[in-house]
Amino acid sequence: MSINNDQPDLQRRDFIGKTVLAAGAATVAPGVLLTVANAGSDEGVSSAVRWGMLIDTNKCVDGCSACVEACDKENGIDLIERPQGQSDEMWNAQRPQWIRKVKLRDTQTGEISNLPMMCQHCEHPPCVDVCPTGASFKRADGIVMVDRHICIGCRYCMMACPYKARSFIHQDIAEQLTSAPRGKGCVESCHLCANRIDAGRETTACQDACNQEGHKAILFGDLKNPDSEIARALKAQHSRQIRADLELNTGVRYTNV
Amino acid sequence: MGSLSGIRRFAGMVVGGALMLLATGAISDSAVTKGSKAAGLDTCVAPTAAMRRNHMDYLKHDRRETVHKGIRNTQYSLAECVECHAEKDSAGAYKPVNADGQFCESCHSYVAVNLTCFQCHRKTPENMSGNGTAMREGDQRQVFGLLQSVDQPLSLSRDELTRLHAKIEGN
Numbered sequence: 001m002s003i004n005n006d007q008p009d010l011q012r013r014d015f016i017g018k019t020v021l022a023a024g025a026a027t028v029a030p031g032v033l034l035t036v037a038n039a040g041s042d043e044g045v046s047s048a049v050r051w052g053m054l055i056d057t058n059k060c061v062d063g064c065s066a067c068v069e070a071c072d073k074e075n076g077i078d079l080i081e082r083p084q085g086q087s088d089e090m091w092n093a094q095r096p097q098w099i100r101k102v103k104l105r106d107t108q109t110g111e112i113s114n115l116p117m118m119c120q121h122c123e124h125p126p127c128v129d130v131c132p133t134g135a136s137f138k139r140a141d142g143i144v145m146v147d148r149h150i151c152i153g154c155r156y157c158m159m160a161c162p163y164k165a166r167s168f169i170h171q172d173i174a175e176q177l178t179s180a181p182r183g184k185g186c187v188e189s190c191h192l193c194a195n196r197i198d199a200g201r202e203t204t205a206c207q208d209a210c211n212q213e214g215h216k217a218i219l220f221g222d223l224k225n226p227d228s229e230i231a232r233a234l235k236a237q238h239s240r241q242i243r244a245d246l247e248l249n250t251g252v253r254y255t256n257v
Numbered sequence: 258m259g260s261l262s263g264i265r266r267f268a269g270m271v272v273g274g275a276l277m278l279l280a281t282g283a284i285s286d287s288a289v290t291k292g293s294k295a296a297g298l299d300t301c302v303a304p305t306a307a308m309r310r311n312h313m314d315y316l317k318h319d320r321r322e323t324v325h326k327g328i329r330n331t332q333y334s335l336a337e338c339v340e341c342h343a344e345k346d347s348a349g350a351y352k353p354v355n356a357d358g359q360f361c362e363s364c365h366s367y368v369a370v371n372l373t374c375f376q377c378h379r380k381t382p383e384n385m386s387g388n389g390t391a392m393r394e395g396d397q398r399q400v401f402g403l404l405q406s407v408d409q410p411l412s413l414s415r416d417e418l419t420r421l422h423a424k425i426e427g428n
């Protein structure tokens with residue numbers, strides 16, 4: 001193929017990945033079952049799981065923002081105050097948002113679809129590629145996060161992300177939740193409720209909220225476990241990655257879009 | 258000469274004695290903020306002398322475990338520092354640990370070391386009846402230990418304390 005683009009050579013990565021995998025597998029004695037490291041384990045997160053989401057766009061309701069509100073509350077985003085004297089326009093353009101509602105209109109048919117958009121937890125995340133400090137990273141279980149202890153606030157990752165998933169904190173923050181530290185000068189984005197997952201819970205705040213409203217548009221789970229609800233759903237129906245052409249292999253997938 | 262070395266020896270003994278006092282925690286009562294949970298406990302998550310000298314390294318090590326590997330039951334955690342060392346005011350509200358005269362601030366200002374943790378981290382224990390607390394359910398460790406009812410004085414037996422901080426060595 002002679003497509004000329006600036007994407008990383010994924011075949012080469014695949015090869016390296018497989019080599020490493022093979023080396024890893026060789027050291028595990030036959031018959032030893034590797035269990036998924038999860039809640040409070042001493043080994044930490046494991047690459048035997050990959051967390052992801054499946055969003056059914058047909059079920060996402062126009063005008064509903066339950067997921068957005070739940071996310072704001074769960075991650076203390078609602079505690080962030082508008083900097084003094086900032087205009088509505090600026091505040092709405094810059095306020096941190098981990099998940100937002102997007103409305104799409106097909107220009108030919110006029111069909112409207114609604115969907116929640118957040119960090120897609122790319123397998124090959126451009127935000128991690130461009131980060132000069134190593135603050136943007138991907139956990140073994142596929143969750144892409146920012147280590148704010150290391151982030152210098154250069155915002156390269158914000159520019160690199162094709163999904164506009166990242167926010168920058170522009171002002172001093174007076175109050176935070178214990179589970180959601182946050183301060184001026186760092187970038188942040190959806191981490192699939194990593195703190196809940198690490199504590200052994202199996203849903204995200206947005207999913208809970210959507211279910212509570214009765215819409216059930218968001219399904220969260222382990223993409224690598226063939227018996228998980230999400231893996232079965234992905235097998236049974238056609239789903240899409242947004243901007244699949246970028247070959248990022250996103251962990252968040254959409255149906256009916 | 259003889260008298261000089263005698264003075265030296267005496268000075269050495271005085272300094273040594275002062276260090277020993279520090280090391281045995283004889284003045285630790287005054288360092289922990291009165292009215293905080295820590296004041297009612299025998300010991301921190303490591304011997305007092307080690308905590309005084311090394312808490313920043315312990316925290317830095319374990320923050321990596323937590324952020325990058327998702328290990329949240331580390332021995333050292335800033336959230337637990339706050340949980341234990343925050344003092345209540347007369348109205349029953351927690352004072353920020355980095356406020357004037359409070360546990361973290363008083364020592365940091367004495368030694369003139371910037372206390373930057375709390376630019377990002379929460380400065381008071383979370384009100385458990387409040388909303389939006391992510392770690393509330395499903396986390397047995399916290400339910401068992403430091404996050405029990407904030408109105409009750411904390412009373413843990415030696416055994417419970419050992420289970421809470423499994424790696425504490427007897428001292």
Ligand code: SF4
Binds near residue numbers: 120122125126144
């Ligand atoms: S969606 Fe954006 S922020 Fe999330 S992993 Fe991909 S590039 Fe990074």
Ligand code: SF4
Binds near residue numbers: 134146153157158
């Ligand atoms: S803003 Fe922070 S996370 Fe983003 S690229 Fe710069 S250092 Fe990395």
